[in-house]
Amino acid sequence: MITKRIIPCLDVRDGRVVKGTNFEGIKDVADPVEMARLYNAAGADELVFYDITASFEGRALFTDILTRVAGEIFIPLTVGGGINTLEDFDRVLKCGADKVSVNSGALKDPGLIPAAAQRYGDQCVVLSADVKRVNGQFRVFAKGGREDTGRDALDWISWCAAHGAGEICLNSIDTDGVRNGFDLEMLDAVAARVNIPIIASGGAGKKEDFLELFHHKGIDAGLAAGIFHQKLLGIRELKEYLNANGVEMRL
Amino acid sequence: MIAILDYGVGNLFSLRSSLQQLGLQAVVTADAAAIRAADRLILPGVGAFGDAMAKLTATGLVPVLKDQAEQKPLLGICLGMQLLFEKSYEYGEHAGLGFIKGEVCPLGPDLADKSLKVPQMGWNALHIVKDDPLFRYIREGEYVYYVHSYYGKNCTESTLAVSDYSIPVTGAVRAGRVYGTQFHPEKSGDTGLRILKAFSEL
Numbered sequence: 483m484i485t486k487r488i489i490p491c492l493d494v495r496d497g498r499v500v501k502g503t504n505f506e507g508i509k510d511v512a513d514p515v516e517m518a519r520l521y522n523a524a525g526a527d528e529l530v531f532y533d534i535t536a537s538f539e540g541r542a543l544f545t546d547i548l549t550r551v552a553g554e555i556f557i558p559l560t561v562g563g564g565i566n567t568l569e570d571f572d573r574v575l576k577c578g579a580d581k582v583s584v585n586s587g588a589l590k591d592p593g594l595i596p597a598a599a600q601r602y603g604d605q606c607v608v609l610s611a612d613v614k615r616v617n618g619q620f621r622v623f624a625k626g627g628r629e630d631t632g633r634d635a636l637d638w639i640s641w642c643a644a645h646g647a648g649e650i651c652l653n654s655i656d657t658d659g660v661r662n663g664f665d666l667e668m669l670d671a672v673a674a675r676v677n678i679p680i681i682a683s684g685g686a687g688k689k690e691d692f693l694e695l696f697h698h699k700g701i702d703a704g705l706a707a708g709i710f711h712q713k714l715l716g717i718r719e720l721k722e723y724l725n726a727n728g729v730e731m732r733l
Numbered sequence: 734m735i736a737i738l739d740y741g742v743g744n745l746f747s748l749r750s751s752l753q754q755l756g757l758q759a760v761v762t763a764d765a766a767a768i769r770a771a772d773r774l775i776l777p778g779v780g781a782f783g784d785a786m787a788k789l790t791a792t793g794l795v796p797v798l799k800d801q802a803e804q805k806p807l808l809g810i811c812l813g814m815q816l817l818f819e820k821s822y823e824y825g826e827h828a829g830l831g832f833i834k835g836e837v838c839p840l841g842p843d844l845a846d847k848s849l850k851v852p853q854m855g856w857n858a859l860h861i862v863k864d865d866p867l868f869r870y871i872r873e874g875e876y877v878y879y880v881h882s883y884y885g886k887n888c889t890e891s892t893l894a895v896s897d898y899s900i901p902v903t904g905a906v907r908a909g910r911v912y913g914t915q916f917h918p919e920k921s922g923d924t925g926l927r928i929l930k931a932f933s934e935l
Contacts (some may be wrong), residue, residue, distance in 0.1 A: 483897050484849075484857045485876065514792050522922070527856055553750045557922050558878060578746040580920065601833050605852055605880045649854065698850070702855065732856040732876035 484698050485730045487527035488717055489681060490710045492517060494532045496612025497543040499594075501708040512711065518551045522723065523712070524717040526557065526733060530583070530651075530705060533563030535625070538598055544578050549589045552578020560651075562610055568592065571598050575606070581704035583608040583651060586624045588642065599646025608681075609647035611639055613668060614655035620668060627655045635673050643676040650676060654684040661709065664695045673700030681705050689715060689723045735759040735933065736771035738798070739903045740789045741813070743779035751919040751926055757933050765797045773805050773933065774798070778812030782837060782883070785812055786829065795830065804834060806935040814913030815883060816908065818916060819871070823883050833910040835888030840881070846899035852882040857896040859904050859924075865893050866892060866935055869903065870927035875903070877916035877924060885909040912935075 492499045492514050499514050506685050517528050518529055527550070533544040541564070552559055561574040562583030571582050582602075582733040587593050588609060598607045611637040612627040620635035639650055652672055654665030664685045672681055679702040682695055709715045721731040735752060737745060739761045752759040759775075760767060768774060776798070778785050789795060801807070809817045818829045821837035829837070841851040856876040861868055879896065885903035895901035896916075906913045912932065918925035 483853045483899075484853060484879075487855055552746060554754060556747060556754070557927055558750050558920055558921055575744050576746065578744075578750065580744070580747070605779075605854065648852065677850055681849055702850070 483730055485527070485732050486701075487681075488525075488692070488721055488724075488726070488731070489528045489530055489685070489703050489705040490521045490526050491530040491532065491705050493532045493534050493707065494544055494547065495627075496540045497547060498539070499711065500534070501711055514547050515550050516639055517711070518555055521717060522555045522557060525721055525733065526702070526717050528558040528560065528630060529555070530562065530727060531558045532583075533561070535563075537678055545573065548574065548577040550625040560608055562608070567594070567620065568601060571602060571606075575602065579651065581606055581608050583610040584623065585610040585612065586626075589622065589624045589633070592641070592645075596646045597644050600650070604646050604648035605649050608649045608651055609639065609642040609651065610651040612653050612655055620671065623655060627658075636671060639672055640675045643678050647678065649679045649681065650682040657685030658683075659708065660685055663687065663691045664704070666694070666698055669695075669701055673698070679703065686715075690723060692720060693727050693729065696724065709713050734771045734862045735773050735775060736768045737761045737775045737777060738768070738789075738794065738796065739763045740792045742783075742785050743777045745777060747917075747919040748775065748777055748810070751929060752933075755927075755933065762791065763772075763792050765794065767775060768794065768797055768801060769849050772800060772807070773935070774810040775806045776807060776813035777814060778810065778816060780812060780866060782812065782815055782829075783824040783825060783827045786816060786827055789816065798830065803909070803913050806912065806932065807832075808932050809911075810912035810915055810919070812879060814915050815885065817906070817911060818885055818888070819912045821883065828912055833885070833888055833891045833906050833908050833913065835885055835891065837883050838923045840898070840902070841883050843884075843886070844899050849899055853898050853902065854880045854882055856921075857898065857902075857916075859894050859896055860901075860908075861894050863893050865907060867893065867907070867928060867931050869931045869934070871924055875924040877914075877918070877921040877928075885913075904925060
């Protein structure tokens with residue numbers, strides 16, 4: 483049967499991988515190409531690269547890194563960060579990305595989702611949503627989690643799923659970086675609304691968190707960054723643990 | 734030399750890179766002479782069947798492909814595999830290349846477990862039904878990467894391998910020198926590379 487997926491996420495700024503806690507206090511970790519090799523060898527099922535560079539030079543560096551990774555690592559690669567137009571889709575797909583993750587770009591122009599799906603296929607379009615509880619409601623945030631859009635997250639995600647998003651990467655701002663488990667309540671709420679694959683992000687601290695995650699129906703993949711980068715949890719060790727506990731993994 | 738048929742669909746970066754990684758010479762081309770000169774062919778594809786078939790037909794390469802497939806190994810990947818079938822029911826009924834007996838049907842209505850998602854997106858174990866030189870370098874049950882909403886059906890005599898998605902989903906097919914994989918070998922890590930290596934030695 484189809485396996486659950488374990489996905490390390492690499493936030494890249496000026497050619498280096500960084501990882502923040504609650505989106506603040508970013509610190510440098512390592513070289514992205516080297517890290518991609520290590521994760522591939524450890525059995526990562528997919529890799530996600532987020533370009534968090536603001537400068538033109540940084541963007542060129544990111545494209546170069548992506549080309550190098552895609553040239554030697556043959557597992558699915560998702561790329562996000564700064565995707566605002568179809569030209570941005572084109573730019574990263576030409577460098578070897580398989581899927582493109584859109585976040586703020588889709589909030590600014592929701593038409594980007596159906597337009598990209600039409601041109602590249604649903605399987606290529608990943609909606610990334612940063613979600614936080616505000617007054618008892620799940621709200622979508624823009625600009626790396628800094629700006630409350632006032633939009634209901636469940637409505638937004640459902641709309642995108644119905645208009646061409648092929649996968650959802652749900653990042654809970656409430657649990658991000660806290661390492662006390664995924665936001666299962668938020669994930670369940672989303673899984674009840676959509677029937678496309680869901681990648682859970684934000685809050686993984688230990689292997690038991692992933693086991694609990696995959697006991698929840700409708701969750702297809704678990705994504706994490708810091709705990710993998712800082713070697714607090716090895717991907718192979720995690721996958722062996724999950725497999726031994728009844729969650730089918732690619733080993 | 735492997736000719737990768739370029740008919741304007743799909744992203745060929747990974748396919749080209751993976752062949753390069755294996756030290757194989759490959760050319761992305763829509764030129765009939767280059768296709769005739771190659772010693773094997775790959776038919777890639779992403780997107781919808783009708784649209785892809787129309788684009789392939791528009792290149793004028795269909796007769797070349799039909800003629801060349803009798804003389805050298807051909808590998809269709811993902812939608813490229815589906816195009817090898819007689820017909821597809823993706824948004825209407827469309828004729829395919831007809832190398833593989835059977836048809837391409839939507840996965841959703843046939844699934845025994847309706848809670849499974851469509852597309853099937855992710856890694857699934859490949860179960861070998863019929864041993865073949867294509868599997869020379871892999872073992873039974875290795876994982877390969879799928880992304881698809883339609884699948885090859887009523888093709889028992891051509892089926893080489895399947896994956897379990899509450900029903901056996903056609904994973905690899907063969908008729909004569911024509912091969913197809915529903916999964917993406919160029920995205921299936923080391924396992925995929927070993928399948929491509931075996932194809933290059935057929």
